[in-house]
Amino acid sequence: MKIYLDNNATTKLDDEVFESMVPYFKEEYGNAFSLHLFGRETGKAVRDARKKIADVLEVKPEEIIFTGSGTESDNIAIRGIARAYKNRGKHIILSSIEHPGVRNTCKDLEREGFEITEVDVDKNGVLKIEDLKNAIKEDTILITVMHANNESGAIQPIEEIAEIANKNRILFHVDAVQSMGKKEIKPKEIGIDTLAFTAHKFYGPKGVGGLYIRNGVRIGKVITGGGQEKKLRPGTTNTPLIVGMATALNKIYKNKEEEEKRISELRDYFESEVLKRIPQVIINSKEAERLAGTSSITFKYIEGESILLHLSLKGIAVSSGSACSSDELQASHVLLAMGVPVEFAHGTIRFSIGKYNTKKEIDYTLDNLVEIIEKLRKMSPLWDENKN
Amino acid sequence: MEYTDKVMDHFSNPRNMGVIDNPDGYGKIGNASCGDIMEIFLKIENEIIVDVKFRTFGCASAIASSSVSTEMILGKTVEEALEVTNKKVVEALGGLPAVKMHCSVLAEEAIKAAIEDYLSKKK
Numbered sequence: 001m002k003i004y005l006d007n008n009a010t011t012k013l014d015d016e017v018f019e020s021m022v023p024y025f026k027e028e029y030g031n032a033f034s035l036h037l038f039g040r041e042t043g044k045a046v047r048d049a050r051k052k053i054a055d056v057l058e059v060k061p062e063e064i065i066f067t068g069s070g071t072e073s074d075n076i077a078i079r080g081i082a083r084a085y086k087n088r089g090k091h092i093i094l095s096s097i098e099h100p101g102v103r104n105t106c107k108d109l110e111r112e113g114f115e116i117t118e119v120d121v122d123k124n125g126v127l128k129i130e131d132l133k134n135a136i137k138e139d140t141i142l143i144t145v146m147h148a149n150n151e152s153g154a155i156q157p158i159e160e161i162a163e164i165a166n167k168n169r170i171l172f173h174v175d176a177v178q179s180m181g182k183k184e185i186k187p188k189e190i191g192i193d194t195l196a197f198t199a200h201k202f203y204g205p206k207g208v209g210g211l212y213i214r215n216g217v218r219i220g221k222v223i224t225g226g227g228q229e230k231k232l233r234p235g236t237t238n239t240p241l242i243v244g245m246a247t248a249l250n251k252i253y254k255n256k257e258e259e260e261k262r263i264s265e266l267r268d269y270f271e272s273e274v275l276k277r278i279p280q281v282i283i284n285s286k287e288a289e290r291l292a293g294t295s296s297i298t299f300k301y302i303e304g305e306s307i308l309l310h311l312s313l314k315g316i317a318v319s320s321g322s323a324c325s326s327d328e329l330q331a332s333h334v335l336l337a338m339g340v341p342v343e344f345a346h347g348t349i350r351f352s353i354g355k356y357n358t359k360k361e362i363d364y365t366l367d368n369l370v371e372i373i374e375k376l377r378k379m380s381p382l383w384d385e386n387k388n
Numbered sequence: 389m390e391y392t393d394k395v396m397d398h399f400s401n402p403r404n405m406g407v408i409d410n411p412d413g414y415g416k417i418g419n420a421s422c423g424d425i426m427e428i429f430l431k432i433e434n435e436i437i438v439d440v441k442f443r444t445f446g447c448a449s450a451i452a453s454s455s456v457s458t459e460m461i462l463g464k465t466v467e468e469a470l471e472v473t474n475k476k477v478v479e480a481l482g483g484l485p486a487v488k489m490h491c492s493v494l495a496e497e498a499i500k501a502a503i504e505d506y507l508s509k510k511k
Contacts, residue, residue: 301445302445303423303424303445303446303447303450305447305448306399306446306447306448306451309391309396309399309400309448310400313396313400331423341421342420342421343420343421343423346420346423378405379402379405379443379444379445379451380425380443380444380445381416381425381427381443381444381445382420382425382445383445384443
């Protein structure tokens with residue numbers, strides 16, 4: 001049995017999405033920028049895709065640009081704003097739980113002379129609004145906070161942040177990479193200035209992202225080249241992937257309520273069984289509003305990479321907040337920011353349930369998980385010291 | 389980052405896992421916050437390691453390093469066991485990813501600590 005419980009990392013391509021892309025890989029190969037008949041066909045496909053996505057977000061088509069990934073969208077927005085507004089100020093605020101796409105972009109800007117303030121989260125992984133208010137300075141030009149955290153699933157108070165940002169005339173960028181397709185988000189209504197997303201998190205293809213840029217927001221060039229994507233993301237238009245992203249986004253929101261309910265029931269069942277069958281576990285962000293399918297669980301006194309690999313040997317794919325499964329050997333900054341002690345951060349596993357998962361798969365996972373945790377704890381000197 | 393078959397074998401079927409009551413030598417290395425703790429228990433008769441057990445809190449390479457190193461010292465003399473280096477542990481595992489080399493060092497240190505404990509008790 002092969003069970004994929006790593007849907008926050010990426011998702012399986014939807015068949016219908018795949019079919020929608022095929023013509024643009026094959027016969028409709030024209031450059032969307034060309035004036036001839038080949039270009040007209042693909043040009044129209046890209047225009048339609050842009051309109052479809054804009055409609056879902058309730059924004060104007062010209063406010064959407066296509067990029068190569070969520071990270072690229074974050075880079076264009078954050079660096080672009082920093083460049084365009086540096087005369088107004090050089091201070092940027094972010095949360096302490098941002099994805100590397102945002103976090104490392106801000107750190108890089110810091111090396112270029114910008115000033116960065118990281119705002120803390122509470123123990124549930126939710127940004128502290130009062131701290132954000134206090135972090136604002138005269139020369140703050142940008143606040144960047146993710147919509148939902150990829151590790152804990154915790155939803156961030158973006159409506160409140162938008163209000164604060166708008167009131168203080170500070171631009172607000174939202175990394176919606178993890179929430180897009182799972183939560184509805186209307187950037188214009190909320191007061192968001194730029195918003196990043198990527199197709200492969202909602203059953204679309206990898207290698208394509210999108211960025212909403214509110215009309216009127218200035219973005220300095222990060223990539224230079226031709227005229228594509230309002231000159232902000234030059235490079236030959238990737239028609240098939242763009243078409244795929246539009247099909248995927250449209251489809252995912254069609255029965256969102258129903259799916260969200262089904263997935264959160266699976267998640268709640270999973271967590272209640274874990275609590276029943278395995279002692280000494282912590283469910284992270286349990287008190288916060290979370291994405292339906294995300295479950296971050298700390299198994300005390302054992303190490304996450306070992307859990308991950310044992311599950312993988314049983315055909316189950318998850319991800320780990322452990323330092324040891326990352327190339328940097330650093331424990332997850334998200335878990336540490338939430339106040340999870342470093343030794344417990346090492347023992348944290350993220351299960352992320354998606355639309356193709358079934359109850360049968362969850363039961364199989366639970367049975368194996370119980371065995372694996374027991375086996376590893378038997379091996380752990382820490383368990384022996386702390387089990388009672 | 390990828391593990392060799394040897395690492396995966398020792399990780400999924402660890403040899404000599406467990407404890408020895410009243411060991412002749414005991415060593416414990418590492419701490420929880422860096423993610424690895426290794427314990428080695430030795431039973432020694434006539435300077436020969438007649439039994440060895442380990443317990444490890446850590447990742448796959450930590451578990452595999454402990455497991456393979458117990459195999460390397462079982463039945464050996466104390467002197468021979470002291471010659472087990474982290475390099476030899478890595479060789480026995482068919483290699484470790486560069487970022488995981490410290491796990492093999494931990495195994496070497498745990499064995500040395502257990503033997504030192506034995507030697508200090510003997511005095």
